[in-house]
Every structure is written in C-alpha cells, then in structure tokens.
Amino acid sequence: MTIKKYDEDVSLLENKRVNGKYFKLAFQSANLSRNVQPGQFLQIRINDGNDPYLRRPFSYYRITGKRIEILYEVLGRGTEILSQKKKGDVLKVMGPLGNAFAENLGKKKRILIAGGVGVPPLVFLAEKYPTEYLLIGTKSKAELMPKPELKKVRAKILCSTEDGSYGTKGRVTLLLEKILMDQHPGEFFIQTCGPKKMMEAVIAIAAKYGIEGEVSWDESMACGVGACLGCMVKTRSGLKRACADGPVFKFEDLEL
C-alpha cells in the first residue's frame, strides 16, 4: 500500500531570528502537519531554479494545529538564503518524511541530549512526551535557546557551554555522565541528535553504562525519500537510508 506523500507550496507566516544561532520559520499545512511525530522531517525547496539546487532537510520543531514550525541554523548558502525569506514568501515543502523517535518508553525515563541542529526535534519530543531531562550543549551563551521557546518543555533543562558562559562549562556529555553517575543509569532511555562527534560520544557513554537509546543520524541528503542512496548509515542489518529507514536508529543497530 502506498502512503500518500505531500509536496506543497506553503506561504510563510513568519521567518525570524530567535537568537545568535537560530531562525524560526512557520507556515500552515493540513497535510504536512497530520500525524507527525518528533524525529520526522521535511524537505524544503529554498528557491525555484538552480541556486541552491537540491532541497534541504529540516526536522519538525513544533506543530500547533496546522501550524508547523522549523528552527534552523544558518550554516551555508541554502540556509543563508532561507533566512532572507519574508512573511508571505512561498516555499515548496515535501513531507512528512522519515521515521520518528520512540514515544512510549515503558518504564524508562527519557533523557534527551541535543546539540546544534539536533535541538529542534528534541525540543519537539520534550514538548510532546514525558521527559525527565533535556540536555543542551552550545559553544557559548549567545547560542542558547531563548526562554520563550522552551517554556512548554516540562523536563529539567540543563545547559552546557564550551566556554562556560552559561551552565556547566564543557561538553554536553559531561552533563549526561554526571546524571548517569548520580542516579540509576538503568532507568534511563537516551534520545540524541546533534553533531556527529557528540552523538558518537553519547553512544559510547551509553555503551559504557549499558543504556539503550536512539539517535537521529542526519546525513546530507539529496532526495530525502530513499531513492538516491546518498545518505547511507551502516547498521547491523546492512546499509540503511537515513532518510527513509531513519533518521532515527537504535544505538545497538548502528555500526560506527
């Protein structure tokens, strides 16, 4: 059975800088917002024409009724151009794409570790499902999520900055290790998304403490639908496509 997918022209409701790091973009779409789960993503065509050419993948950040929000960081040409779009500008958006983070963790407590462009899907997750901890790592205070963006999150939010300008000084994995050392690691289930080095460190820590978890492994993508084989992830059951078989994978399945 073929699941109907959508590729729609949406008109921007807003697109503005929220802090030193992120921009937030919002639009409305019934089809693109229906039954969406945290971890899924959209493929956005930033411009008609060839510059930039391929679409860019962005996680769902928040859904309120039909309103969809994306939180993004300007990292290159595509996101630079995206950040210049104005209210009323039209974008073509495909979705919903990919799988999602586990919602129901049974008796386990959810602990989320987020960095960089991995923050949006995990905030979405923390807003939607019971969460014990949301750990966020940034370079400095300037890149922290602004308070209003986190106000619906009921988890304990801990931050680390590499330069110590806010929260704990150092990597976000320090926060994780501290929690695991102080409490019963076996009670937790980790979900993480962020820079590869961070995710690898989180997976290593999980292995050390024997904890299960999931990672949203974001590879560069061309098609976003499993057609080009450009975004492979090596797993115990062979090569998988981050876009179609992921982006969420169990720690134990990955072969790093």
Next chain:
Amino acid sequence: MTIKKYDEDVSLLENKRVNGKYFKLAFQSANLSRNVQPGQFLQIRINDGNDPYLRRPFSYYRITGKRIEILYEVLGRGTEILSQKKKGDVLKVMGPLGNAFAENLGKKKRILIAGGVGVPPLVFLAEKYPTEYLLIGTKSKAELMPKPELKKVRAKILCSTEDGSYGTKGRVTLLLEKILMDQHPGEFFIQTCGPKKMMEAVIAIAAKYGIEGEVSWDESMACGVGACLGCMVKTRSGLKRACADGPVFKFEDLEL
C-alpha cells in the same frame, strides 16, 4: 585616460507593474545618474549567485536628480525574477554604459520610432530634447504606455496597434511612412529602437526617402563593457561592439 565606471549596490525605491507590458523600477545613485544621456544603459545583476547568471542590460528610462528609472518588459527568466523584487531589495548595477543618441540635430526635426523594449530610451530622449514625433507600436491597447508615463513628452505621440484596438491599425512603420509622405522628409532625423524587424523596416524606409537616422541596436550581451565580443554589429568600418561602440549607430554605418 581611463573613465571611472561604477558598479554599485542600489536599494529599490519602487518596482511595480505600470501596464500589461511594462514594469517600472527606480533607485537612487549619484554616480550612476551623473551626465547620463538617452541611449546609454546599465547592467543589472538580478540575483547574487548563479540563477540567473549573467547581468541583464536595461536602458535608462528617466533620471530625476539622483533618481534613476528603468522601464522593462518581462520576457524571460531574468526579467521575471526582477519583477518580483520588492522595495528595499538590493541590486548590483553597473554603468553608465554605451554611447548615446545624438542630442543636437541642427535644423532637423526629431522623429522617434519605438517598439517593445525600445520604448524606454526613446521616451527618455523625447522628455529631454525637442522632439517632433514619438511613434509607438504595440500589439494591442493593453500594452500601450500609460498616460502618466508620457505626460512630460511634448512631442506629438502617435500610436499604432497591430490589432487596431487603439490608434492606427498595423505596424508603426505605417505611421512613419504617412508622415514622410505628407511632409518634407528631408526635414526629419530618425531615431529608433525596438525589435530587429521593426528597426530594419525603419532603416529601409529611411533609405527610400533619403533620410538620416540612428538606431540603438540591442544585441544580447554578456559583459556589457566591450570585453567578450558577444554583441557584435557589422558596420561599414568593420565589426563593432554594441555595448561599447554602440548601442547607437548611424543608419548609414550599419551593414545589415
């Protein structure tokens, strides 16, 4: 001696549709407006990046102090994108480029024949220098210049439409021939710009009546400064560059 040329970022003061055919765009620049004469043009970079890639040439349409106006027709991708620019958007503009129409015609009376994208420079000329006739040809009434745009022209303005929906029915060259037949052809000096077929017909009529004239021969351009040799015009004194040696040529110099 090297004449200093300018390549400036300008911010749009306006960019709007004036009728079924033309858009009008305006910006301010001291350097780009200084000592400009009708017939000269600008090279506009429509987007940063590669799409579209080359600049597009546009004639000066009107200069008021430092305010520069361009009148343009949406003909392809570049002008389509240009037409979507909004007030405040920034464009890169090179100029002033090319030579100009003769201002001083001695005892001769100026008769201008314009069509399509050749209208703007001739309206500029008619506003600036004494002109007897301004003949404009269009397909139908919908593409006529709106009255307010012509209010500063003190010449007799005659229009022809191919479908007869306004003015004389038929080609604009009919109007020209009528004037030349009714009056003393020897008193006139023709200046023309528009589709190639129209310009060729005008030149043929001029030859028939033994009248002198000038044509702004608009070739597709890449560099606009005489460097690429992409815009050649065959003249009695050899190949000339429309952008740097023209765009204005004397009828008698052209070898069609």
Next chain:
Amino acid sequence: MKVDLTTRVKNLVLKNPITVASGTFGTTDEYAGYVDSKKLGAIITKTITVKPRAGNPMPRICETSAGMLNAIGLQNKGLEDFIEHKIPYFKKLGVPLIVSIAGESAEEFGELAKTFDGMKDVVKALEINLSCPNVETGGVNFMKKQERILDVAKAVRDQTDLLAFAKISPELGDVLEIAGKVIGQGIDGISLINTLRGMAVDPCTRSSRIAKDFGGLSGPAIKPVALRYVYQVKKEFRVPVIASGGISNAHDALEFLIVGADLLAIGTANFVEPQATLRILKGIEEFCRKERIWHLEDLRGSYRPAGEKGEGYNR
C-alpha cells in the same frame, strides 16, 4: 485535440517518451507517494550487478553549481534480490521496464543479459551501463579500454535479442567512435550522457567534499553538454537514443526531443521535484498543443541546423 505522444523504439511501443534515469528513482516504490508511475512511458532501474555491492563510503553526495556530485558506487542488492523482490513489483505496475546492468567482466554482462532475456513479460529492454565513473576499484573500470566495451556489447548481444541500449559517458573516450563501435556489434541504441567526472574540495579540511576524490556531475549544469552529444549521436547513427543530463523542465525536454532524442530520462530533477516526470510530460503536451503539433513524431528531430538559418551578423 489530444496530442499523440506515442514513442516507438524499434518494436517497442511506449505511451510517451518520459522515463527515469538509472539510479534516480529508487529501487521500486520510493516515489509512489508522489507520482503515479503508471503514467511513465518506461522505467529504467538502478543499475543491477550480479553480486550485491555495498557502494562507496559516506559522504557520497554534495551540491555544486546547478548540479551535484555523486559517488554512490553502484550500491545494489544484486541480481537475485532484484528478481525476487523487485521484478514482481514492476510486473504488477505494468510499465515497460528497462533494466540497467553492469558486470565486472563481459561474462557477467552476458549472465545478466541472459537472465533478463527470460523475463520478457516484464523486461522490455536493457541498458548496458558502460560508464559508471564512480566505480574505481578492480573490475568495472576495465571499461576504459575500448576493446572491452566491444566484448561487453557482444556478450550481451549473444545472450539476448532484447532491445539493448549502451549507456555511454564522455569519460570513456570519443563518444561517437564508441557509439559507432557498439552499434556495429548489434546494440540497438545509445543512452547518454552518464555523469561527467568532477571534484569538489572543502578548503577548510583540504579534502574532497565526498569520500572519493571524484564523483559524477549531474543536473542542469551538464545539460548543454548532454544535448550536444545526443544531437551528434542521433545525427550520425539515426539509432534510438535515451537522453539524460539535466532534464529538469519541459523546456529542457523539448530541446532534447527536437535534436532527436527518443526517450527522455529524468534524473537528478526527481530529487528536487518528485513530480518532475509528469510535470514535464504535461509541459510537452501543452507546447505541442500550442504549436498545433498533434503527433510527437512531427516534433522529434525537427532541429534546424545552424547553417540553414542565414549567417548575417546583425540578426
């Protein structure tokens, strides 16, 4: 009035000229949520090899100006998996299937050809991938040598009377020479162009932006080069041609039709616009209607060579 888009390639009759370029439309139903694949004239599969191939390490793709580089490395699950899991899907779909094949030796090409010869209810043609520029190890790159190309052509021809297209990349050498030679071996048509070999460097890391030094360049960037080769091959040999190389919209597609292309394989454009194929099909139809062309055949190959236009300077 309806425009007749029927496209005949020797004895194969297709309802229209639109197909998908190998490796750009998934393995079966990846695009099924977006396009009704039943409306395509034909489907070309991702290249199939005898044994499964893991392909290249990551990253495999990066964007370039109006295009992309890929170094997928012919990842596929191999012939057996294809027959067991993919053929049934295409059988049910009912769209004429063109299977792209690559071997590490002429024998393997022969084996693949023989296998598909036995599936003529589903498989209507073969595309012999002579040119994947990303496979740099061992076997497949032996293709560089022209004699080997001929061995492959012969091996395929010996094993099947299925319609066979040789897919050529300019990277292989003189395209016209190679085309002539494989046609001489009884190959029915030519598919071109495959990607051009290209490179992209990250100045900060001083290394390639993909995990290989080189990748295959595709997308609008290569369209002028593709168009020229399609024209040259068609003009020289008058055999069926499958065109690919940056076809992204109806305008591009019309250009290829006008220089004589029989099939139009939409490639990278699928990634950008999943509905590219059918949008292009619609655009071709609209153009024909506007120009009052009721049979696509009347447009195909209607190119007027430059000499005929008159050579005046000032027009």
Next chain:
Amino acid sequence: MKVDLTTRVKNLVLKNPITVASGTFGTTDEYAGYVDSKKLGAIITKTITVKPRAGNPMPRICETSAGMLNAIGLQNKGLEDFIEHKIPYFKKLGVPLIVSIAGESAEEFGELAKTFDGMKDVVKALEINLSCPNVETGGVNFMKKQERILDVAKAVRDQTDLLAFAKISPELGDVLEIAGKVIGQGIDGISLINTLRGMAVDPCTRSSRIAKDFGGLSGPAIKPVALRYVYQVKKEFRVPVIASGGISNAHDALEFLIVGADLLAIGTANFVEPQATLRILKGIEEFCRKERIWHLEDLRGSYRPAGEKGEGYNR
C-alpha cells in the same frame, strides 16, 4: 601579518596567482574603469592569430544554467594590430603578459612564437590555444589530430625559450595523454580547462540559440570538471598549471589552489562581476590569514586525497 602570495612559475615570479582567462578581459583597457589591473599577478590576452579573424555570426552567446555558451570564433585583429596597438598598452601597464596564440598550421604557431620571443620585455609567457572549440572551419580544427598537436608544441618550442603553456580542452581527447605528450615536447606547463562543447536550442524556432550548432560552455557549471582535471594533471606531471573553469569567488579559487593550481585564471566571472579578480585575491588573503598560512606555497597542493581520510561509512 601580511600573507606572501608570491607565485613562482619556473623562473617567472608573480606577485600573486590571479590572472584572467583568455578572451574574457577585453583586448586592453575594457575593464580599466572597474579594476586596477596593475594588481593582477599576470594578464592572459585574448587569443591572437596571425591574420585578423572576423569570428562567427551573431548571436554568439547565450546563458545556460550557471554558465554560458559562446561561439565568438577567435575574433581578433591579428598579430600586426596586436603589436602595434596592444603591446604598448601592456608595456606601460607593467603586468607580466601571457600571450595566447593560435595558428592555422604549426608554421603559424611557430611564427607567432618567434615574434613574441623578440618581446621579452613585455611578454613573459605564451599560452598555446590548442583547443578553441568554436573554430570549426578549415585550419584551426586540425588540432583534433594528436600528431598535429605535437607538431605545434614542437614548432613553438623551436622558436622560443619563453615559458610556454599548452591550453587543453577535454574535447581534444584524453587530457592526461595529451598533456604528457606536449610536456614531452618541452612545453613548460598546461592551461586547463578550455570550455566544454555544448548546445542550447530554442524550442519555438527549433534552432540553436546561437548562430552555430555548438558553443563553448563556461562558468560555474563546469567548475567540478575543471577542478578534477587540474588535480589530475598536476598530480601526474607536477608541471606549472594555469587553472580556469568557473572560478567565481575565493572559495572556488582556494579549491583550485589546494589541488595544486599555480595560476588562477578568472574567466566568465569577469562579465558578471568586473571586480571578480581583485575580490577573489582579497578572499584568498583573508582565508590564509584566518588559517594562519603566511606563504601561499604552504596551501598550494595541500589536498589530502580521499583514501587518507578513513573510510568509515557513518562519518
């Protein structure tokens, strides 16, 4: 701290690696109103032929995706005019001049080389244009044949000890093979790539958008292909290389430097941004400063081949 951009090409010392690609910077002072040409490392002239050439009919250019096609056809006023009217300009300008030459026979190439050999106060090197893909008539296209290329290389080498670069287009055949052969004839370095042959059709008129069937494709579209050839030639032969092909910004320029290019010839980008050359120069300097590279030589050729990066899938 100042970054030392000095670029040494055998015994020629240039203040920086930035030059302009033949045919894209006018014949003398067309860009003088926009850029201070004195700041360029070198200037490469439009190709000079012995006799004046009128070039091709109009239209000669059209835009394509991230690039353009041109069929200028080597229009130039010939050797005599060049010596009389252009050499004095360049003499006064004082920027090292690289004269691009093309002949209709090996003898003509030799004649050109001999003439410029006598002007070493102004002319510091020759670029032998082996590859203009737009000249389709008679003489110049004899180049297709490789032996003729060697005759040309020899003819030039026999007539001058000026630094000589052979400019090669992939259209000529196997680039590495040709490069190897001309180097074998004593040619000092290679300039590449010239444009790729391409085509663009206007569907409404069913004819080429330029007055020839084919034109040369230049601009960002061809950059990945150019980068790959520069890398391959540099790696194989370690001779001086002048790189051109879509260099439009500092990022592009850095890519070419990292794979080993000696000179960076800015081409089509001049048309889009008359100040492209000096902006790129500034960008290279800024990058070096940021990366604490004080001698450009430390960056040049610093490419780390793909194998060395580790081949894990998931990174």
